[in-house]
Amino acid sequence: MAKKAVKKKAARKVVKKAVAKKPARKAVKKPKKVIALFPEAAFGPALNSVGIGQALEKLGHKVVFLSDPGFLDVYKGYGFEAHPVNLSEPLPPEEMAKFWVDFINGHIPNFRKTPFDQIDNYVKGCWEMIVETAKWAEKDLPGVLDRIKPDVVCVDNVILFPAIKHYARDNKKPWVRIISCSENEIEDPDIPPHLSGCGEKDKKGFASYRKRFNEVIKPIHENFNGFLKSVGEKAYPLGQFFEASPHMNLLLYPSAVKFKRRHRLSPKQFQYLEGCVRKDAAYKVPKFKKNNDKPLLYVSFGSLGSGDVDLLKRLITTIGKLPVRALVNVGDYMDQYTDIPANVLIDKWYPQPSVIPQVDAVIHHGGNNSFTECLYFGKPAIIMPYVWDGHDNATRVEETGHGFKLDRYEWTDDVMADRITRMLTDKKMKAKLKKTSKDMRKQKGPVKAAKVIDGLLRRKKAA
Known part of the structure; x- marks a missing residue:
């Protein structure tokens, strides 16, 4: 993406005098800091x-x-x-x-x-x-x-x-x-x-x-x-x-x-x-083989978390049984995935700020970009933390009513389905997220x- 220079124009008044006009001086550009x-x-x-x-x-x-x-x-x-x-x-x-x-x-x-x-x-x-x-x-x-x-x-x-x-x-x-x-x-x-x-x-x-x-x-x-x-x-x-x-x-x-x-x-x-x-590259949601009329999830555990392939595979299998669609970021491990469900698409990278506005809910690791972007765009999240400030953000998203904290490994298909359903249907959470998004965007x-x-x-x- 090429950088764009900001041009400044200086408007100058032309002072008319009875005898002659003074030549307009050229605008002096301030040196860039x-x-x-x-x-x-x-x-x-x-x-x-x-x-x-x-x-x-x-x-x-x-x-x-x-x-x-x-x-x-x-x-x-x-x-x-x-x-x-x-x-x-x-x-x-x-x-x-x-x-x-x-x-x-x-x-x-x-x-x-x-x-x-x-x-x-x-x-x-x-x-x-x-x-x-x-x-x-x-x-x-x-x-x-x-x-x-x-x-x-x-x-x-x-x-x-x-x-x-x-x-x-x-x-x-x-x-x-x-x-x-x-x-x-x-x-x-x-x-x-x-x-x-x-x-x-x-x-x-x-x-x-x-x-x-x-x-x-x-x-x-x-x-x-x-x-x-x-x-x-x-x-x-x-x-x-x-x-x-x-x-x-x-x-x-x-x-x-x-x-x-x-x-x-x-x-x-x-x-x-x-x-x-x-601001990131535009993203158009592709067609899925199944569930194109169902809610859309975005799943990403960041560059470090994508190394936890077994967890992502388990999550993909669970989502594959639900009435939703999902875009899943698997990082540099694409070759380790086979038999992807018809309602799931995987890729090694997504322009996240362009994707999140288009989805209904997010499952992520609690990294501060994912955390703040979900709030900024008013999207509920399940945070499954593994290290660093992901733990802090997961706790905070739940205790402030903007989403759920879920252990990365101690969950069942029924628990995951319940949290996803609640993210998509909880009116109180949606209202809170709407207000938070509005305030942040301002x-x-x-x-x-x-x-x-x-x-x-x-x-x-x-x-």
Whole structure:
């Protein structure tokens, strides 16, 4: 998709004088501001940032992406300039692909565990790798920033990249933190700990999760603090790997599901975007061999969750017996599927923001893009979480009445059929979703984000 430049026209009055006319002066174009977006190397943050980038370009700014080499083509595919920043040891593409396949397959047994029981394996393993990404970024990032010279840097990650703070400080430029996961990434004693999947009133669960998380994470955190000291940064308290930006923090979390905090987040420093849905390729729903007059479901467990082939096969079989149709995202595992029911179509990828508006309900893993897009388009969802903030979003979708939480493995055909039927027929849920969708659409998340960032650039002095 080619990038479109925003043209500005200046209207000038012609002042008539008795003797002669003054020649009209040519409009002077303001130089574009350079805005660098640096999302985590995952599709959720990456595609959220694409939406923000698209809106920033419409305001006339130049948007560049800083990216793990494996995601460069994602941004280039949307027409953006992208610069590589290694977040791990450089490997040939085929070796990197094998690494991630092995990583996913190795953790599939952990998908069956509770959020608490995942602390010792999946969560621990992820934080070990995340700390290493911060160390690797420090090798490339200072030079990339000095070369690009951005007027503002926006980072969407769960860990500090010290080079961004240093660049902002040394050049008197603002930096923005984007929180694309659940809002509990910004801690508060009265809301569930990030990744815990606790309900909002489960104070005992809060304490239990925080205690175990800190016990397991302590040696990893000490390693990270050692790295911070080596680059001139102060140590973080146990359990903390990032900080709020003093300039601005953008939360994608929708207001309809946000928590009641003990400590209010000041709008001068924190803004809720109500999601950040990007524009994607148009999608036309194909004809099915069966049930073309029945409700349409969309099923996707994300790039990681698609590796859980046995679960998707079981779900496809169950849906095949119901009076519905379904589009199912199976990722890079197409060759492992045979005997697909006549009311099901599978593919390796769907332009999700173009698909969800056309379906009646969604079954997904709780990733923040899927979570916010369902709310944005007013679609009920069954969330079957397996890791990370999927647990938080699954709990939240049910306790706010926007859908259902369902264990990925402990369900029967009858339970699944019941939840699908209730999603399609629950009038109270539909009314709530309609209101939430209306409120979110009014905010226009990407446009709001672009205006907030643009406002930072207009300040005479950065905070």
